[in-house]
Structures are given as structure tokens and as C-alpha cells.
Amino acid sequence: MSKAFSRGIKAAVAAVAITTQLTPPAAAFCGFYVAKADASLFNKASKVVLAWEDGKTAVTMASDYEGDPKEFAVVIPVPSFLERKDISVVAMKTVDHLDAYTAPRLVEYFDPDPCAEIRDGFLARLKAAPPSAPAAGAVQATRGVVVEATYAVGEYDIQILSASQSDGLVAYLTENGYRIPAGAEDVLESYIKQKTHFFIAKVNLGRMEEAGHRFLRPLQVRYESRKFMLPLRLGTVNAQGPQDLIVLGLTHQGRVETTNYRTVKLPTGMDVPLYVKDEFGRFYTAMFDRAAERQDRRAVFLEYAWDIGWCDPCAAEPLSNDELSALGAPWIGGGAKNRNGGGSDAFVTRLHVRYDAQHFPEDLAFMETRDRENFQGRYVLRHPYAGKTACRAADDYYDALPDRFAQEAETLADLTGWDEKAIKARMEASGQSFTSSAPEHSWIRRWFFNQDR
Amino acid sequence: MPAISWPKDGRYYQIAALGLLLGLNMTLIDLGAKPLPSLFAVAGALGTQAVCSRLWRLPTIDLRSPLITGLSLSLLLRADEPWLHAAAGCIAIASKFVLRIDGKHVWNPAGFALVALIFGTDDVWISPGQWGASLWFAALLGFLALLVLQRARRADIALFFLASYAALLFARAFWLGDPLAIPLHQLESGSLLLFAFFMISDPKTTPEARFPRFLFAFAVALLAHYLAFFMQMRPALYVALIALSPVNPILDRVFPSQRFQWSATPRQGASP
Numbered sequence: 207m208s209k210a211f212s213r214g215i216k217a218a219v220a221a222v223a224i225t226t227q228l229t230p231p232a233a234a235f236c237g238f239y240v241a242k243a244d245a246s247l248f249n250k251a252s253k254v255v256l257a258w259e260d261g262k263t264a265v266t267m268a269s270d271y272e273g274d275p276k277e278f279a280v281v282i283p284v285p286s287f288l289e290r291k292d293i294s295v296v297a298m299k300t301v302d303h304l305d306a307y308t309a310p311r312l313v314e315y316f317d318p319d320p321c322a323e324i325r326d327g328f329l330a331r332l333k334a335a336p337p338s339a340p341a342a343g344a345v346q347a348t349r350g351v352v353v354e355a356t357y358a359v360g361e362y363d364i365q366i367l368s369a370s371q372s373d374g375l376v377a378y379l380t381e382n383g384y385r386i387p388a389g390a391e392d393v394l395e396s397y398i399k400q401k402t403h404f405f406i407a408k409v410n411l412g413r414m415e416e417a418g419h420r421f422l423r424p425l426q427v428r429y430e431s432r433k434f435m436l437p438l439r440l441g442t443v444n445a446q447g448p449q450d451l452i453v454l455g456l457t458h459q460g461r462v463e464t465t466n467y468r469t470v471k472l473p474t475g476m477d478v479p480l481y482v483k484d485e486f487g488r489f490y491t492a493m494f495d496r497a498a499e500r501q502d503r504r505a506v507f508l509e510y511a512w513d514i515g516w517c518d519p520c521a522a523e524p525l526s527n528d529e530l531s532a533l534g535a536p537w538i539g540g541g542a543k544n545r546n547g548g549g550s551d552a553f554v555t556r557l558h559v560r561y562d563a564q565h566f567p568e569d570l571a572f573m574e575t576r577d578r579e580n581f582q583g584r585y586v587l588r589h590p591y592a593g594k595t596a597c598r599a600a601d602d603y604y605d606a607l608p609d610r611f612a613q614e615a616e617t618l619a620d621l622t623g624w625d626e627k628a629i630k631a632r633m634e635a636s637g638q639s640f641t642s643s644a645p646e647h648s649w650i651r652r653w654f655f656n657q658d659r
Numbered sequence: 660m661p662a663i664s665w666p667k668d669g670r671y672y673q674i675a676a677l678g679l680l681l682g683l684n685m686t687l688i689d690l691g692a693k694p695l696p697s698l699f700a701v702a703g704a705l706g707t708q709a710v711c712s713r714l715w716r717l718p719t720i721d722l723r724s725p726l727i728t729g730l731s732l733s734l735l736l737r738a739d740e741p742w743l744h745a746a747a748g749c750i751a752i753a754s755k756f757v758l759r760i761d762g763k764h765v766w767n768p769a770g771f772a773l774v775a776l777i778f779g780t781d782d783v784w785i786s787p788g789q790w791g792a793s794l795w796f797a798a799l800l801g802f803l804a805l806l807v808l809q810r811a812r813r814a815d816i817a818l819f820f821l822a823s824y825a826a827l828l829f830a831r832a833f834w835l836g837d838p839l840a841i842p843l844h845q846l847e848s849g850s851l852l853l854f855a856f857f858m859i860s861d862p863k864t865t866p867e868a869r870f871p872r873f874l875f876a877f878a879v880a881l882l883a884h885y886l887a888f889f890m891q892m893r894p895a896l897y898v899a900l901i902a903l904s905p906v907n908p909i910l911d912r913v914f915p916s917q918r919f920q921w922s923a924t925p926r927q928g929a930s931p
Contacts, residue, residue: 396835465787466788
């Protein structure tokens with residue numbers, strides 16, 4: 207995105223560089239959660255929460271805007287007129303919470319003592335922790351542009367426009383200090399012909415100072431329309447290179463998917479080398495780059511799909527009903543039935559799309575499916591047993607480790623495109639050796655046990 | 660060396676094509692079909708055909724058409740419970756036996772079951788995006804389909820439907836001032852091609868004569884376009900086809916033509 211562009215119009219969706227603190231590691235049935243890959247890893251990543259229930263939509267847009275607030279401006283096509291009660295601001299921490307809760311995660315397991323089965327007569331088990339439970343206007347016409355309403359919402363001054371000609375709209379926006387990039391006029395024209403309204407917002411510095419906010423809070427708009435979609439096209443005009451968008455879908459029935467692009471599950475569940483723990487962010491971005499390339503950069507990736515009442519393992523605690531209501535899922539409050547045993551009435555889908563005009567010419571269109579199957583982007587570290595061993599099973603265990611490590615190296619190379627030799631060198635350096643680490647005296651034991659048999 | 664004799668009945672090619680797609684789905688590229696629901700859909704369709712053939716006292720139980728229906732449902736229908744696929748297979752085949760005018764069934768069985776379940780229950784959906792828009796897949800579908808349609812002698816309606824649908828997409832883009840990339844992207848949709856080559860081209864549920872076939876194809880394209888873009892309906896293609904199929908018996912009376920048979924020498928009474 208060019209500087210001029212990013213200072214001027216921030217189209218449709220834009221994003222956030224957040225510094226989210228890592229939640230302390232929590233024990234859970236599926237290993238120990240150690241790191242997450244939230245939206246802050248990706249440059250130019252926008253986050254949008256899209257709550258949908260049978261035509262009622264709430265779109266919450268978290269902006270990545272870091273410049274001078276007085277330069278901030280957004281122009282968002284919306285399918286219908288918005289009243290004052292349809293617009294609000296949401297605390298950034300609520301959006302960040304949903305981002306953290308759904309982020310792809312790294313978990314780690316510790317191998318049990320290979321001799322334990324013999325010694326204790328049963329398999330050592332991972333201690334299972336229960337999954338976390340749910341936390342409780344005036345009309346003014348300018349060359350075909352009609353200012354349908356003007357609102358003051360939090361730190362924002364907002365206007366709802368309708369227009370009959372794109373040149374009039376561009377002129378109006380320019381006169382009012384919105385910098386419109388070349389090429390946007392055609393896109394605006396297309397929206398105008400589809401009877402779209404335009405939601406435009408600027409920051410009111412006085413109110414911002416008065417309220418003591420240092421950062422711009424996410425804006426939320428709510429409307430009723432059969433159009434279950436997100437406008438991308440304005441954001442691709444003049445954009446330099448692809449942009450990342452994280453769509454966090456909140457629905458009543460089940461998973462959200464795109465209807466005009468393929469929705470593809472991100473590779474998940476793989477064992478990766480232990481050193482990935484120190485550079486999970488680098489691993490995740492490399493893996494995403496490669497996954498996107500493999501789908502010819504035309505796919506939308508599913509990173510998380512889960513009943514929002516619980517998680518396992520949890521990258522962050524589930525959201526409270528109040529937080530979900532604030533994000534536009536009001537149905538969560540009343541008469542929440544328990545589904546999926548302890549689950550809630552809301553389902554969250556995290557979609558990650560890397561888009562540019564060439565590969566994503568159309569706006570994203572969505573549908574809600576009835577699929578409530580859980581899915582998460584999850585990568586696994588398996589620590590070899592580090593204690594002392596004294597049994598024959600231990601030799602087999604140590605003999606099998608190099609193959610297991612080699613498999614991890616191969617997996618990592620395949621996922622990220624990194625050089626396998628370099629990966630193996632890093633693994634050796636971090637203590638994952640490719641020669642058997644069975645104790646030196648083991649031949650004696652081996653001989654002894656062989657005699658025994 | 661004896662010459663290979665290729666079967667004349669187009670249904671064998673259709674079964675092979677759909678089977679190959681299902682195989683690809685299970686191995687190379689995940690289109691969303693799963694083994695157990697697929698099995699249920701095929702079993703439901705074959706079982707219903709067997710039962711209905713007995714009830715209607717048909718001399719033989721022809722399993723080719725219900726196998727095509729079962730495979731189509733496996734590829735297209737998504738549900739949260741596998742038994743819904745079995746139900747879809749039953750509804751599809753039962754509709755073929757029960758809902759008939761002038762000795763011909765009115766609706767494409769798989770299409771009818773899809774629409775009936777989408778509107779009749781809250782538990783099924785179709786995934787139009789999952790077929791992607793990659794050209795190689797489109798090319799493969801086209802190739803498979805041509806094989807089938809050459810045999811079924813109904814390539815014309817598929818091509819005319821695609822032409823009509825494309826014309827409407829380009830007209831819309833022209834009206835909106837959209838770049839050509841948008842209608843081209845919409846046309847590359849695997850789901851559209853699948854519908855054209857394996858659903859609307861069903862010779863048993865389309866007009867017998869060429870001119871009304873063209874009329875029918877255009878009407879389906881027009882209605883689907885309206886439902887998709889103005890009503891935001893996701894299964895627009897299937898709804899349009901099922902909504903308009905009842906006009907076919909009228910078109911057949913106005914434009915009479917020789918009745919289509921799958922085999923060159925049909926067995927007496929072997930239909931439906």
C-alpha cells in the first residue's frame with residue numbers, strides 16, 4: 207500500500223499491528239500450548255469480525271492505522287442505509303482476544319520414560335486437564351451525492367452517503383479531505399450501480415483527546431441484508447503487493463466458507479523440530495507463504511473452526527458472552543442452548559486470505575454451513591525422554607529417534623520450503639541428533655536381553 | 660487382434676467420469692466429499708431403485724442411472740449427518756418413479772433431492788466455492804464431460820447453457836463497468852461446469868427437440884443469474900433448474916420429437 211494511499215483512504219478493511227502478550231502455557235489434553243501465530247505476524251494484515259445470523263450482519267473492522275489520527279479516513283461500501291444505532295465502537299482488546307483465541311498454535315509433548323511401562327506396568331499418560339469452560343440527517347446533495355446521515359460515534363465523525371455517479375462521489379470525497387487513489391472510480395461506480403451505500407469516517411481529534419483514547423478503536427456496523435460478503439476491491443486499488451486479511455466469522459449454526467473461492471484447510475497436526483519453538487512466527491509465515499503458493503494464491507485458508515464455548519488446547523481463554531455480544535453475536539445472550547456438550551450457541555471460523563487484484567478480482571462472498579466439525583491450525587513439538595533409562599525398550603526407543611527427527615526435518619522442509627540440510631544442522635545444534643543416543647553400554651544390555659529371549 | 664468395442668450407452672462414461680472425480684477428491688484434491696456419506700448416497704439410490712423397480716413391476720433392475728445419481732449426490736451434497744445422504748439418494752430415485760408426466764420423470768433426480776433437502780431441512784448445504792477456479796480442473800471436467808455428452812447426444816444444451824450464462828455475466832460486468840477478470844473468474848468456477856456437464860444436460864429431463872432445449876437452457880441461465888446476483892442465493896443453479904423443469908412436458912408437446920433412449924436398442928419397459 208502506498209504511503210499516500212494509506213494516509214488517505216483506508217478502504218473497506220485495514221489492520222492492526224498488535225502486541226499481544228503470550229498467554230502463560232496451559233496444560234491441556236492435547237499437549238501443552240506454547241505459542242500462537244496471531245495476526246500481528248503479517249505485515250499489512252487486517253482483521254475483520256463478521257458476525258452473521260440469517261441475514262443480520264455485524265462487521266467489526268480493526269484498523270492497522272499507525273499514522274497521525276487526523277489523517278485517518280475510511281470509505282466502506284455497505285449494502286443498506288445505517289442508522290445511528292447500527293454503528294458503534296468496540297474495544298480493541300475484544301477483537302484481539304478473538305484473534306488470540308483462534309490463532310494457529312504450537313503445542314509440545316514430553317515423551318514418557320520408555321521403561322515406565324515395564325517398571326510400572328502401565329503406560330504413563332499425559333495429565334489431562336479439562337477443556338476450559340465458557341466464561342460466564344440532514345440531506346445535502348452534491349453532484350448526485352446525498353449525505354443521508356451524519357453521526358458522531360466515539361472518536362469518529364461518520365457520514366452515510368448514497369450516490370448516483372462515481373465522479374460526483376470522488377469529487378465529494380476529495381473535497382472533504384478523503385484522498386481517493388487513481389482507479390478507485392471504476393470500483394465505486396460498480397458499487398453505486400449495485401445500490402450500495404457508503405460509510406465514510408474520519409477521526410474527531412477533540413473527542414478522541416477528551417475520551418483519552420490513544421489508539422483508534424475498531425468500528426462496527428450492523429445491517430440486515432442477504433449479501434453475506436466483504437468488499438475487497440477498494441482495498442486492492444493501488445495496493446502494492448498482496449495484503450493479508452483475517453476474517454473471524456461468528457455464526458449460530460456452523461463453519462463459514464467462501465462461495466466464490468476455494469476454502470482450504472491449512473496443513474495441521476504435524477510434528478516439527480524442537481527449535482521451531484523459538485521461531486514459531488518465522489515458521490508460520492513461511493508455511494503460510496508456501497501453502498498460498500501451492501493453491502496458486504487463489505484460495506482462502508481455514509485456520510480455525512470451533513464451538514466458541516471451549517478450546518483444546520487454548521491459545522487464549524474462550525470469550526465471555528458479553529464480549530461475543532459486543533462483537534455482534536447478540537443471540538449468544540438469550541436462551542443459549544448447550545451444544546456439543548458444554549459448548550455454546552456460537553461457532554467461530556478463522557479464515558486467512560492473502561489477496562491482490564490479480565488473484566482475487568471479486569469481493570469475498572460467504573455462506574454459513576451446518577458443519578460444526580472442529581478444526582485448528584496446530585503444530586506439535588515432541589521432546590524426547592530426558593531422564594535416565596535402564597531397560598531394553600529404551601534401546602529401541604533411542605534407536606527410533608533419528609528416524610523420527612529425520613521425519614520432522616522432512617516435514618518442516620516440505621511445509622516451509624526451507625533447505626532440509628540446514629534444518630538438520632539446526633536440529634543437531636539444538637540437541638536433536640541423527641545418530642542413536644542410546645547409552646554406550648547398551649550393547650551389553652542388548653546382548654543380555656537377546657540371550658534372555 | 661479384436662477391436663475394442665466401446666459401450667454405446669452414455670451412462671457408462673458418466674459413471675466413469677463421476678467415479679474419477681470422486682476418486683480425485685479422495686486422493687489428490689479435497690473437494691469436500693467424504694467416503695461414508697458417499698457410500699450412503701450410492702446405497703440409498705441403488706436400494707430405492709431396486710425397491711421401486713419391484714413395486715412398479717419392471718422386468719429388470721437397471722442400476723446405471725441410480726449409480727449416477729448417487730455419485731452426483733456424493734460430489735455435490737454436504738450434510739452434517741451421513742444418513743442425510745442416504746435420504747437424498749432415496750428422495751432422488753423415488754422422485755423419478757413418482758413424479759412423472761407423459762411417461763417421463765419431470766426432475767433430474769439428484770437436482771430434485773438437493774433442492775428438496777436444502778429447502779426442506781436445516782441440515783444440508785452445497786459448497787459452490789470448493790470446486791475452485793483452476794483452469795486445469797476446468798479442462799479436465801470439460802474433457803470428461805465431452806466424452807459423456809457425445810454419447811448422450813446432449814452436448815448442445817450444456818454448451819448453450821454455458822454460452823447463455825457467460826453472456827449474462829459479461830453483460831453484468833459491462834453494465835457495472837467491472838474489469839473482465841471478474842466474469843472470467845466467475846466462469847472458471849468448477850461448480851458451474853459440473854452443473855452444465857452433469858446436471859442440466861440430463862437427456863431424460865430436458866426437452867427432446869433442439870430449439871426448446873435452447874429455450875430451456877437460456878431460461879435456466881437467466882433465472883440462476885437473477886437468484887445468484889439479485890437474491891444472493893448460493894444454490895442458484897440447482898434451484899433454477901428444478902423450478903423450471905415442469906415446463907419441459909409443455910415444451911415437448913409444443914415441439915414434439917423422438918423420445919430419447921440411453922441405449923440404441925432399448926429393452927422393453929426398462930425405464931425408468
